[in-house]
Structure formats: C-alpha cells, structure tokens
Amino acid sequence: MINLEAVRFDEKGLVPAIVQDASTKEVLTLAYMNGESLVKTVETRETWFWSRSRGELWHKGATSGNTQRVVEMRYDCDQDAVLVLVKPNGPACHKGEDTCFHEVVLTAKSHEVATFGGFDPTSILSRLESVIASRAVDKPDGSYTTYLFEEGVDKILKKVGEEAAEVIIAAKNRDRGELTWEVADLLFHVMVLLREQDVKLDEVLAVLEERHAKKPEDDQ
Structure with a gap:
C-alpha cells in the first residue's frame, strides 16, 4: 500500500500521476492528483485526478463509463511522482483512443524500426x-x-x-x-x-x- 504521507506534492499541492495498463504495461495517460484525489483513488480503487484547467476534482469515467480500476500504486525514488497500475474499462483518451499517447511525434530511424504511411x-x-x-x-x-x-x-x-x-x-x-x-x-x-x-x-x-x-x- 502506498504511504500517502510520504508523497511529495509540488508548490501547488499536486503530484504527477502516470497511469499504466496493469496487463500490457502501456502508458495510458499522465494526469495530476492532489491530496484529496489521491485519497479517493486509494479508497475507491478507481482513479481520481485534479483538473488544473477546471480547478476541480474529476473521477475518470464518471460520465463516459471508461473508468480505471486500480490494481496497484507506487511512487518513484524521489516520492514526487505516482505510478498507478490499472485495469481500464474502455479508452483512456477523450478522443476514443486506448492511450492518450497516440500522436506520433518522432519515430525511430528506418534501420531501427520500419514505418509505413506515418505509423509504426x-x-x-x-x-x-x-x-x-x-x-x-x-x-x-x-x-x-x-x-x-x-x-x-x-x-x-x-x-x-x-x-x-x-x-x-x-x-x-x-x-x-x-x-x-x-x-x-x-x-x-x-x-x-x-x-x-x-x-x-x-x-x-x-x-x-x-x-x-x-x-x-x-x-x-
């Protein structure tokens, strides 16, 4: 179990949360948690975040149904980032993609990974x-x-x-x-x-x- 008191929040009271599929290990999204959302995540076993744009708590999947059941939580060696391993109940991205990291910015060189038509x-x-x-x-x-x-x-x-x-x-x-x-x-x-x-x-x-x-x- 994660020690909530050990988590180091930034000056705004937030900590980055990396959400990863527990089965495939694919990174699904990067969001932010404050103390309240972190506690709710632990208590409900579903992901809760702090919306920096809206200035409020949000429960992932509350409206879309694409909730994320928490399997395990960890923090990094500096205790200033949280890793959340989840079982997703649908796409993580609001665009309907499985992961928010679906936009390709840079691909490997041709001799390393073959790319076709702009996708890997x-x-x-x-x-x-x-x-x-x-x-x-x-x-x-x-x-x-x-x-x-x-x-x-x-x-x-x-x-x-x-x-x-x-x-x-x-x-x-x-x-x-x-x-x-x-x-x-x-x-x-x-x-x-x-x-x-x-x-x-x-x-x-x-x-x-x-x-x-x-x-x-x-x-x-």
Whole structure:
C-alpha cells in the first residue's frame, strides 16, 4: 500500500500521476492528483485526478463509463511522482483512443524500426495485444475474442491452423489482397494464442531482435 504521507506534492499541492495498463504495461495517460484525489483513488480503487484547467476534482469515467480500476500504486525514488497500475474499462483518451499517447511525434530511424504511411506497425500490434488482454479478463458478451478464450486452447490452435492454411492458399493463388487479409487473420489468432499461453509479444520480438543482431557468420 502506498504511504500517502510520504508523497511529495509540488508548490501547488499536486503530484504527477502516470497511469499504466496493469496487463500490457502501456502508458495510458499522465494526469495530476492532489491530496484529496489521491485519497479517493486509494479508497475507491478507481482513479481520481485534479483538473488544473477546471480547478476541480474529476473521477475518470464518471460520465463516459471508461473508468480505471486500480490494481496497484507506487511512487518513484524521489516520492514526487505516482505510478498507478490499472485495469481500464474502455479508452483512456477523450478522443476514443486506448492511450492518450497516440500522436506520433518522432519515430525511430528506418534501420531501427520500419514505418509505413506515418505509423509504426509495432504500435498497432501493441494496441491489439492490449485489446486481446482486456478481452481475456473482461470477456464481454458478443466478442469473437471472448468466444475463443471461452472455447479454450484447442479451439484457438484449430483457428491458427486454419488461418495458416488460408495464407498458403492465398500465396499459391498469387492473390495479394487475399494474402494480406489472411496474414492479418493469422497474426490475430497467433496473438490470442500467445495471450492464452501467457507469452508477451515483446518476448517474441526480443527473439527476432536477437536473431537480427547475429553476425553473418552465425548463419553459416
């Protein structure tokens, strides 16, 4: 449990609060808390902040329904910033995005991360992983992802196999549109499988990075 008395507020009585998805570790937003909102957050297990523009407390999701259930809270080594790990009940951003940090300002160099049409494909995969993780926990009615998790690993494996076969057929047919569509389906079902097996996408990407970093003679 966080020690409220240890938190160091600034001269305006505020402390920055970094809100992070407890499952995917994606940073959702940066807001500010005063003493009252910090106490309310601890007591209600939902995020409360202090609006600097309106000069009042606000309960995240009070009007939109996109509340954030607090799983854990921490402060940093200087005790002047708070990290709030949450289970989001919908988008964090008022624009409907999962995270407030969806505007790309700078991307990596081309030899580090490939970008296409102004977006980073790894960001798309990260967002998809976040949605899948949420479906695995919340299991909303009518969701195809919910259906897969409820059916279990055998159903998921069957779908991975079916989609892999569809990719092969599309490639043999030399159908570019069909191939891209089927590969997207395969990636989705593989990511569902990773979640079911509790394997993070970062772990797979780390293996690819390790292989890419190998010296040419290592491939001999």
